[in-house]
Amino acid sequence: xxxGLYRHVHRTAxxxxxxxxxxxxxxxxxxxxxLSSVTATGTFALLTSEEGNTHSAVSSGxxxxxNVVNTGTACFSYGGPSSPxxxxxxxxxxxxxxxxxxxxxxxxxxxxxxxxxxxxxxxDLSVYMPSCTAAATPGAPTPxxxxxxxxxxxxxxxxxxxxxxTPTQCWYPSAVGACSFSASSLHLFAANVNTTTSALDLGxxxxxxxxxxxxxxxxxxxxxxxxxxxxxxxFPLTWHMST
Amino acid sequence: xxxxxxxxxxxxVMAIGAAAYFGGGATFASFSAETxNVGSSASSGxxxxxDQVNTGTPCLSANAASQxxxxxxxxxxxxxxxxxxxxxxxxxxxxxxxxxxxxxxKFYLWAPYVNATLSAGISAGxxxxxxxxxxxxxxxxxxxxxxxxxxxxxxxxxNAAAAGSATSISVTPKVSGxxxxxxxxxxxxxxxxxxxxxxxxxxKTTVGGTAGATFGNNLNFNPTTGNPFCGTAxxxxxxxxxxxxxxxxxxxxxxxxxxxxxxxxxxxxLSSALTTGGPITxxxxxxxxxxxxxxxxxxxxxxxxxxxxVASANTYMGATAIPVASxxxxxxxxxxxxxxxxxxISSLNNDTTDTITNFNTGHNVVxxxxxxxxxxxxxxxxxxxxxxxxxxxxxxxxxxxxGVFMPAPAGINQNPLQGLQSTFGITWHIDQ
Numbered sequence: 001x002x003x004g005l006y007r008h009v010h011r012t013a014x015x016x017x018x019x020x021x022x023x024x025x026x027x028x029x030x031x032x033x034x035l036s037s038v039t040a041t042g043t044f045a046l047l048t049s050e051e052g053n054t055h056s057a058v059s060s061g062x063x064x065x066x067n068v069v070n071t072g073t074a075c076f077s078y079g080g081p082s083s084p085x086x087x088x089x090x091x092x093x094x095x096x097x098x099x100x101x102x103x104x105x106x107x108x109x110x111x112x113x114x115x116x117x118x119x120x121x122x123x124d125l126s127v128y129m130p131s132c133t134a135a136a137t138p139g140a141p142t143p144x145x146x147x148x149x150x151x152x153x154x155x156x157x158x159x160x161x162x163x164x165x166t167p168t169q170c171w172y173p174s175a176v177g178a179c180s181f182s183a184s185s186l187h188l189f190a191a192n193v194n195t196t197t198s199a200l201d202l203g204x205x206x207x208x209x210x211x212x213x214x215x216x217x218x219x220x221x222x223x224x225x226x227x228x229x230x231x232x233x234x235f236p237l238t239w240h241m242s243t
Numbered sequence: 244x245x246x247x248x249x250x251x252x253x254x255x256v257m258a259i260g261a262a263a264y265f266g267g268g269a270t271f272a273s274f275s276a277e278t279x280n281v282g283s284s285a286s287s288g289x290x291x292x293x294d295q296v297n298t299g300t301p302c303l304s305a306n307a308a309s310q311x312x313x314x315x316x317x318x319x320x321x322x323x324x325x326x327x328x329x330x331x332x333x334x335x336x337x338x339x340x341x342x343x344x345x346x347x348x349k350f351y352l353w354a355p356y357v358n359a360t361l362s363a364g365i366s367a368g369x370x371x372x373x374x375x376x377x378x379x380x381x382x383x384x385x386x387x388x389x390x391x392x393x394x395x396x397x398x399x400x401x402n403a404a405a406a407g408s409a410t411s412i413s414v415t416p417k418v419s420g421x422x423x424x425x426x427x428x429x430x431x432x433x434x435x436x437x438x439x440x441x442x443x444x445x446x447k448t449t450v451g452g453t454a455g456a457t458f459g460n461n462l463n464f465n466p467t468t469g470n471p472f473c474g475t476a477x478x479x480x481x482x483x484x485x486x487x488x489x490x491x492x493x494x495x496x497x498x499x500x501x502x503x504x505x506x507x508x509x510x511x512x513l514s515s516a517l518t519t520g521g522p523i524t525x526x527x528x529x530x531x532x533x534x535x536x537x538x539x540x541x542x543x544x545x546x547x548x549x550x551x552x553v554a555s556a557n558t559y560m561g562a563t564a565i566p567v568a569s570x571x572x573x574x575x576x577x578x579x580x581x582x583x584x585x586x587x588i589s590s591l592n593n594d595t596t597d598t599i600t601n602f603n604t605g606h607n608v609v610x611x612x613x614x615x616x617x618x619x620x621x622x623x624x625x626x627x628x629x630x631x632x633x634x635x636x637x638x639x640x641x642x643x644x645x646g647v648f649m650p651a652p653a654g655i656n657q658n659p660l661q662g663l664q665s666t667f668g669i670t671w672h673i674d675q
Contacts, residue, residue, distance in 0.1 A: 046675055047288075047289075047290035047345060047674070047675035048290065048312065048672065048673065048674050048675070049290050049291050049292045049304040049305075049312045049313075049343065049347075049672070049673050050292075050304060050312065050313040050314070050315075050670060050671065050672040050673075051292055051293070051294045051302060051304050051313075051314045051315075051317050051339075051670070051671050051672075052313075052314070052315040052316070052317060052355050052358070052668050052669065052670045052671070053294065053296065053302075053317045053318060053319060053320040053337065053668060053669045053670075053671075054315060054316060054317065054319060054355070054358070054379055054668035055319045055377075055379055055666055055667075055668065056319040056320045056321040056322070056335075056645075056666065056667055056668065056669070057319065057321065057322050057323070057664055057665065057666045058321060058323045058326055058332065058333075058472070058476055058647045058649075058664065058665045059323065059324045059325065059326060059448050059452065059662075059663070059664040059665075060325075060326050060327070060328075060448075060452075060472060060649060060660050060661055060662060060663050060664075061324070061325035061326060061327050061452035061453075061456075061661070061662075062448075062451070062452065062456060062457045062458060062459070062461075062462065062661045062662045063327075063661065064457045064461075064462070064661075078457065078461060078462050078463065078464070081463075082463040082464045083464065084464070084656070084658075085462075085463065085464020085465070085658050085659065086462070086464055086658045086661070117455075117456060117457055118452075118456050118457050118661075119325045119451050119452030119453040119456035119457070119458075120325065120327045120452065208453050208456055209453060209454075209455060209456065243327050243328060243329070243330075243651070
């Protein structure tokens, strides 16, 4: 075809000639090409379709708990300051100085109920004693000067029970069914179980909306001498729960 | 025949010939033939799409109230509650179909701008406030707000901040030349530039993850400033069309994994009990809701009994068995036993890259993800001229798994993320 056109171009000239027709045809092609080029973008973008899956929602659960001493008021982990958050150091004391100890006579064990009031099951519960310091018993006329937190000082245990108080597991000082006192147990606990890292692992749970029950026992050894008269052991007991 | 008779016959034949010759025109003119192509029309094709979440009702682009083939109000992909760190979150399946008559040459996925639709029409004239459906994302004062309906578009400037779920946006008064009706799309085109103005936004939960449990509003240590949960929760999108897998978004997306599998955790049960009678090389499980990579550690747990197996091959979403290195079960694990991939979880726990926030800021309309046809596990055809065939032809339907996971990075207190809800969207788009 192009060979034929080429021959016509050489044969004639002028507006009526094949050369002129060829030029017009080529000019038309140029214009068409230019139009295509200019409008191409608009043409290809002509049709679109779009959809959005909006408002997908992902909600985190909560891990919070409360502890109740005997029949006291629930103290919530989230009731403390916003920082560090979910840490409440202001819960009720287990034992007050009004509860006096005598050698070889255990005080009435203190019941602590730990309830998971969050929405996520706890994979671990632990407890530790950040410190234990000696102080004079308020009102005691002549403190003996010994340290109940020291070796041969006060004795201490942590007993898990059913909701009705039946012993199920002694967690400290020995892992048996029912706890008994042993020498220097308060001292050893405070000395060795005093951070989240060294905390006593109380096993899994509680699951959300469930509780675990503990009895905290305390006594002065039957061999306690006068040096432990009028002395108090001041200690926090911290419960820690994690996922 | 006599000569006279012959002449007569010849004259008769001549007369017929003459008649035929001279009268032929009239004869032929009485016959005519004609064809007419009537009723020709030029019909345009359609380019429309649908998306279906799991087995829900397909959402059609053409049904949008905004009358521009953009349906920004399809069903949410995920509604996960009570998510815990380091624990399987959830996965939703989204099926995207080309329901039109024209092939789509381009198919994209991206994170939408902060968006809503008009909850009530606005009249032509001065506009100072846009009534909207609950806002997905947050608007900052000064942001550019675009309203669009059909071919009508107008730009406003926000003159006050609007929080996530807000139902109005205050704008600098401006005359609108068109009465935008309810359903008009409203987008904040200034958004997705940083963690604080993403489409994904955080709010405190107002209902416990379980009945009676504490919730976000009870807590004082979980601020929403900067959308921290959006910035922590991980997202992945894995295609599973026709049994071919490709990780488009998330840990494992190209070039991280040649296998086509996202790092997507599993949480399934045994589909049949194990016995202690001898070694096994496969764990029968309910359909996988994630992937298992070769050599991953698979933990089977029933009560206090647990055992770790080692995967011996890649296993993809939907599979019902996990090949493992030969090992004898240490317990007769019942079908209620849980099966998880601890290696996948450990890997994700250290992931700070594939967050929803980064999806918003890195893969919005500017950094959109082009969904080339997947030709095999981890293989795509990036020169294909059609990425979503028209309805009822070729690959006109493609399937994606969208999942979210909350990581539990070692040594980091995640308490500030308790009781938070992240809300976000995903946009699917096709071009002719």
